[in-house]
Amino acid sequence: MEIHIVTDAAEGAQAVADVFARTLRETAADGTVLGLATGSSPVPAYTELIRRHREERLSFAGVQAFLLDEYVGLPPGHEQSYHRFIRENFTSHVDIEDAAVHSPDGAAADPAAEAADYDRRIGEAGGVDLQILGIGSNGHIAFNEPGSSLASRTRVVGLTRRTIADNARFFENAEDVPVRALSQGLGTIREARRIVLTATGEGKAEAVAQLAEGAISARWPATSLQLHPDVTVVVDEAAASRLE
Numbered sequence: 395m396e397i398h399i400v401t402d403a404a405e406g407a408q409a410v411a412d413v414f415a416r417t418l419r420e421t422a423a424d425g426t427v428l429g430l431a432t433g434s435s436p437v438p439a440y441t442e443l444i445r446r447h448r449e450e451r452l453s454f455a456g457v458q459a460f461l462l463d464e465y466v467g468l469p470p471g472h473e474q475s476y477h478r479f480i481r482e483n484f485t486s487h488v489d490i491e492d493a494a495v496h497s498p499d500g501a502a503a504d505p506a507a508e509a510a511d512y513d514r515r516i517g518e519a520g521g522v523d524l525q526i527l528g529i530g531s532n533g534h535i536a537f538n539e540p541g542s543s544l545a546s547r548t549r550v551v552g553l554t555r556r557t558i559a560d561n562a563r564f565f566e567n568a569e570d571v572p573v574r575a576l577s578q579g580l581g582t583i584r585e586a587r588r589i590v591l592t593a594t595g596e597g598k599a600e601a602v603a604q605l606a607e608g609a610i611s612a613r614w615p616a617t618s619l620q621l622h623p624d625v626t627v628v629v630d631e632a633a634a635s636r637l638e
């Protein structure tokens with residue numbers, strides 16, 4: 395695991411975008427497969443990638459993208475769906491076709507079957523070349539909350555009461571807030587050939603220290619990334635403050 399400590403969000407965005415650019419260079423000939431995260435952490439990197447696309451002709455032609463997770467009950471076009479989020483914050487601003495942006499279908503009649511099919515679709519595309527991740531303050535990655543199996547596959551997960559309460563502000567009615575999600579598992583995520591995780595702020599410091607230095611355990615799901623041979627962690631000084 396390589397750890398880069400950066401001074402601010404702009405420097406972090408450069409470092410993450412560099413990993414994307416390197417991966418695109420190395421894999422474009424075979425059709426790059428990107429794994430994309432939502433949430434606030436990757437947004438500065440997405441903004442930097444959009445700038446490089448516009449000003450430096452960084453091309454995403456032929457790229458397939460797979461999201462980490464989606465709320466159960468929300469169709470891809472829903473205002474709060476992660477599919478919509480990634481289009482608005484990244485893919486619709488670069489040369490990635492909408493049809494090449496894949497997410498678990500939150501509106502699927504049989505979410506468990508959809509989850510299994512999602513892993514199959516990732517495999518069929520050749521597997522993920524680069525997965526970008528954020529991390530929760532409790533060490534979750536995607537919706538793999540503490541207690542998730544380190545070998546887990548894409549599946550239906552219940553959201554914690556805390557996550558449901560955090561999400562309530564985005565919905566008009568409390569009963570509209572999703573209580574379940576389809577999430578790539580920790581085993582699925584580790585199949586990506588390269589991973590870059592980014593985090594900022596003191597609130598992430600304990601999770602980052604566990605990620606890099608803690609014992610591998612389902613209590614801190616991100617510790618499972620220690621088993622992966624190609625992980626780059628890009629953190630600011632606050633998020634790095636509890637590293638030894």
Ligand code: F6R
Nearest residue numbers: 431432433434435528529535536
């Ligand atoms: C996003 C995701 C989540 C976030 C994590 C951090 O697709 O799966 O695990 O990466 O909750 O969220 P932010 O970046 O908003 O702090």
